[in-house]
Amino acid sequence: MIKLSHIEKTYDSPSGPVKALRGIDLTIGRGEIYGIIGLSGAGKSTLVRCINMLERPTAGQVFVDGREMTALTPAELREARKSIGMIFQHFNLLSSATVYDNVAFPLKLAGMSAGDIRQRVEPLLKLVGLEAKAHQYPSQLSGGQKQRVGIARALASEPKVLLCDEATSALDPQTTKAILDLIRDINQKLRLTVVVITHEMQVIKEICDKVAVIDKGVIAEQGPVLEVFTNPQQPITKEFISVLLSNELPAAFRGEKISADPVPGACLLLRLTFIGESADNPVIAGMIRRFPQVETTLLFGSLDQIKATPFGRMIIGLTGPQSEIDRALDYLKSQDLKEEVIGYVKRHDSTAV
Numbered sequence: 470m471i472k473l474s475h476i477e478k479t480y481d482s483p484s485g486p487v488k489a490l491r492g493i494d495l496t497i498g499r500g501e502i503y504g505i506i507g508l509s510g511a512g513k514s515t516l517v518r519c520i521n522m523l524e525r526p527t528a529g530q531v532f533v534d535g536r537e538m539t540a541l542t543p544a545e546l547r548e549a550r551k552s553i554g555m556i557f558q559h560f561n562l563l564s565s566a567t568v569y570d571n572v573a574f575p576l577k578l579a580g581m582s583a584g585d586i587r588q589r590v591e592p593l594l595k596l597v598g599l600e601a602k603a604h605q606y607p608s609q610l611s612g613g614q615k616q617r618v619g620i621a622r623a624l625a626s627e628p629k630v631l632l633c634d635e636a637t638s639a640l641d642p643q644t645t646k647a648i649l650d651l652i653r654d655i656n657q658k659l660r661l662t663v664v665v666i667t668h669e670m671q672v673i674k675e676i677c678d679k680v681a682v683i684d685k686g687v688i689a690e691q692g693p694v695l696e697v698f699t700n701p702q703q704p705i706t707k708e709f710i711s712v713l714l715s716n717e718l719p720a721a722f723r724g725e726k727i728s729a730d731p732v733p734g735a736c737l738l739l740r741l742t743f744i745g746e747s748a749d750n751p752v753i754a755g756m757i758r759r760f761p762q763v764e765t766t767l768l769f770g771s772l773d774q775i776k777a778t779p780f781g782r783m784i785i786g787l788t789g790p791q792s793e794i795d796r797a798l799d800y801l802k803s804q805d806l807k808e809e810v811i812g813y814v815k816r817h818d819s820t821a822v
């Protein structure tokens with residue numbers, strides 16, 4: 470649905486050229502919710518604005534729905550933009566117009582009759598849950614309601630793509646959740662392709678199918694959210710994920726030396742990740758039953774969800790005869806989970822030498 474091919478964008482500034490994008494290749498499938506995450510200044514806004522050509526790339530090609538946006542004349546571009554809706558962090562509503570008129574605005578601009586506009590706007594206000602607010606002004610609305618107006622307005626020209634630039638960054642967590650639910654609902658009902666720009670992993674986790682991590686104008690890592698989330702490769706990705714998942718050692722081991730080889734009196738620490746149905750499997754109980762000489766301590770556990778997929782994380786400690794620990798480890802490796810050996814670590818209170 471969206472294809473970015475070798476996109477570069479360099480801004481001219483008084484202090485010299487700023488390379489905001491340095492060669493971006495990205496393909497977003499029809500109906501996907503695709504997240505783009507990055508730190509401030511990474512190039513997210515520039516990237517999303519290159520999709521609808523609010524910014525013209527310095528080099529590279531942008532395709533939306535099979536049309537090469539970078540090759541269109543200004544008149545063709547105006548027409549093509551109707552198939553791309555956009556919502557913003559600060560909503561960008563007309564303060565002197567009612568909710569109804571804000572949503573109707575792009576249709577009026579397109580020269581639609583009042584009757585046709587009504588037929589388009591009323592169902593949209595219903596879709597975003599604002600029928601009762603049609604005649605109020607933006608100043609009378611909460612942040613979440615303002616963003617609902619923004620969404621209805623973005624959908625007015627019946628786009629195929631919805632671009633969301635930090636659309637929930639100005640909202641509290643509860644309102645964020647409601648707006649993300651609405652975006653997911655719209656994605657499913659209208660089969661809309663959605664691009665979500667954010668600096669929050671929570672947003673990605675909540676609604677995205679795929680994610681690209683952008684860092685200093687290049688894509689550091691991309692893939693299905695579950696994969697990137699459970700097996701991050703790049704330091705920047707690990708940093709984003711660590712906000713949601715603590716990668717620290719349990720308190721009793723923190724600050725101790727971690728050894729890759731067995732150390733007398735140390736505990737083998739493992740980080741286990743269970744995804745989907747395996748989150749319900751009694752793998753640990755099975756291991757304890759099979760290897761009774763291995764003492765297993767549960768040090769940390771959490772159960773979460775990525776979109777609708779359950780996702781569990783656990784840190785366990787194993788002690789006992791080395792040969793049995795090795796066999797227990799082999800057993801875990803044969804199971805439907807991801808295991809990461811942290812290493813052999815002594816407890817703070819360990820007296821063994």
Ligand SMILES: Nc1ncnc2c1ncn2[C@@H]1O[C@H](COP(=O)(O)OP(=O)(O)OP(=O)(O)O)[C@@H](O)[C@H]1O
Pocket residue numbers: 480481482487488489507508509510511512513514515516668
């Ligand atoms: N109009 C402009 N003129 C000059 N430099 C710009 C312009 N717009 C953006 N930049 C620079 O390009 C780089 C990328 O900016 P961009 O706004 O795309 O990043 P971002 O990831 O969206 O950051 P933020 O989350 O802070 O908005 C930054 O270094 C920024 O200063």
